[in-house]
Amino acid sequence: MDRQPPEGSDQSAAADGSLSCYRHPGREANIRCARCERPICPECMIDASVGFQCPDCVRQGSGTGHGPAAGRPRTVAGGSITADPRLVTKILLGINVVVYLAVLAKGTALVDDLMLLGSAPTYYGGPPEGVAEGQWYRLVTSMFLHQEMWHIAFNMLGLWWLGGPLEAALGRARYLTLYLVSGLAGSALTYWLSAPQQGSLGASGAIFGLLGATAVLMRRLNYDMRPVFALLAVNLVITFNPWGGIAWQAHVGGLVAGTLIAIGMVHAPRERRALVQYGTSALVLAAVILVVVIRTAALT
Numbered sequence: 001m002d003r004q005p006p007e008g009s010d011q012s013a014a015a016d017g018s019l020s021c022y023r024h025p026g027r028e029a030n031i032r033c034a035r036c037e038r039p040i041c042p043e044c045m046i047d048a049s050v051g052f053q054c055p056d057c058v059r060q061g062s063g064t065g066h067g068p069a070a071g072r073p074r075t076v077a078g079g080s081i082t083a084d085p086r087l088v089t090k091i092l093l094g095i096n097v098v099v100y101l102a103v104l105a106k107g108t109a110l111v112d113d114l115m116l117l118g119s120a121p122t123y124y125g126g127p128p129e130g131v132a133e134g135q136w137y138r139l140v141t142s143m144f145l146h147q148e149m150w151h152i153a154f155n156m157l158g159l160w161w162l163g164g165p166l167e168a169a170l171g172r173a174r175y176l177t178l179y180l181v182s183g184l185a186g187s188a189l190t191y192w193l194s195a196p197q198q199g200s201l202g203a204s205g206a207i208f209g210l211l212g213a214t215a216v217l218m219r220r221l222n223y224d225m226r227p228v229f230a231l232l233a234v235n236l237v238i239t240f241n242p243w244g245g246i247a248w249q250a251h252v253g254g255l256v257a258g259t260l261i262a263i264g265m266v267h268a269p270r271e272r273r274a275l276v277q278y279g280t281s282a283l284v285l286a287a288v289i290l291v292v293v294i295r296t297a298a299l300t
Contacts, residue, residue: 019039020039020041021039021040021041021043021044022038022039022040022054023040023041023044023054023055024041024043024044027041027043028041028223029041030221030222030223030224031045031051031052031221031222033051033052033053033054033057034048034051034052034053035053035054035057036054036056036057038054040052040054042076042165042168042169042217042221043085043165043168043169045075045076045169045221046058046075046081047075047076047077047078047270052076055081075168075169075170075171076169076170076217076220076221076266077169077170077171077174077265077266077268077273077277078171078174078268078270078273078274078277079170079171079172079173079174079175080171080172082171082172085164085167085168086163086164086167086168087167087172088163088167088172088175088176088179089159089160089163089164089167089175092159092163092179093156093159093160093163095144096144096146096152096155096156096159096203097152097156099114099144099145099146100145100146100152103145103146103147111145111147111199111201114138114141114142114145114201115138115141115142115145115199115200115201116131116138116139116142116187116190116191116199116200116201117129117130117131117135117138117196117197117198117199117200118130118131118132118191118194118195118196118197118198118295118299119131119132119133119196119197119299119300120196120197130196131191131292131295131296132196132295132296132299132300136292138187139184139187139188139191139292140183140184140187142187142200142201142202143180143183143184143186143187143202143203143205143206144203145201145202146201146202146203147201151202155202155203155204155207156203158207158210158211159203159206159207159210162207162210162211162213162214163175163179163210165214165217166178166210166213166214166217169217169266170213170217170265170266174265174277177261177278177281178209178210178213178258178261178262178265178281179206179209179210180206181209181257181261181281181284181285181288182205182206182208182209182210182212182213182254182257182258182261183203183205183206183209183254184205184257184285184288185205185209185253185254185256185257185258185284185287185288186204186205186206186208186209186249186250186251186252186253186254186257187200187205187250187253188253188288188289188291188292188295189249189250189252189253189291190205190247190249190250190253191291191292191295192249192291192292192294192295193249194247194249196299200247200250202247202250204246204247204250204251204254205250205251205253205254206254207254208235208250208251208252208254208255208258209254209255209257209258209259209261210258211228211231211232211235211255211258212254212255212256212257212258212259212262213258213259213261213262213265214228215228215229215232215259215262216259216262216263216266217262217266220266220267235251236251239251239252257284257288260280260284261280261281261284263280264276264277264279264280264281265277265280268280
């Protein structure tokens with residue numbers, strides 16, 4: 001039986017003719033619910049056997065006769081719909097801020113202990129320290145470490161702006177996997193290509209992973225790609241600015257890893273979704289570990 005769009009759906013058209021989500025009027029929506037045909041944003045997209053459905057249609061039931069799990073709300077990548085779609089983003093942001101405050105309180109000593117370092121003394125006459133000396137934790141701790149206000153401000157702005165929509169679209173577990181593996185990939189490429197005595201810190205590798213994933217998600221949802229391409233171009237120009245002192249290796253490593261992981265997550269066939277999604281993430285992580293092992297062998 002044909003179904004008419006519920007009342008109020010005609011208000012989803014913006015003044016410029018573009019569509020906005022019926023539940024979030026300020027958000028662009030290029031996808032319509034497969035049942036009621038109302039426009040929905042990524043946060044409201046719930047994966048269905050054909051296309052996507054809105055939360056209201058899912059709550060009303062699919063009418064297919066399937067069990068309760070069949071109608072359970074899912075994100076575009078198969079994750080669970082949650083009450084707070086930015087919870088993991090808030091936690092990650094909070095960790096970065098807490099570490100930054102600790103750096104302000106303890107000074108450069110904490111930076112020396114946590115930053116990414118290949119192999120070099122952290123003080124004159126001291127023993128060599130770094131990943132090559134067995135301090136593998138630096139690959140992770142450096143991802144949450146910032147020393148300047150502008151550095152953490154830009155990275156946390158990027159985390160909030162990119163992370164929220166991605167967390168809503170992928171689900172918490174997949175989003176956290178994307179963030180951490182992208183950050184590790186940035187650390188690994190920096191460790192591999194930088195001088196062993198060159199220190200590095202910051203969440204930029206993970207943020208660039210989110211940027212690559214955003215591009216993949218927007219392409220999957222048939223969104224206008226020009227804004228994300230413009231943002232990517234600006235960031236790459238800044239990355240390769242010869243006077244900026246930026247660890248471009250972290251940006252490139254995170255971008256490549258985030259893009260690959262996102263492709264696996266949003267294009268995985270439904271019947272093998274978890275296997276493809278986490279298998280892709282595992283392969284990227286395995287490549288990261290291999291790079292670290294090879295570099296460590298070269299330095300020891």
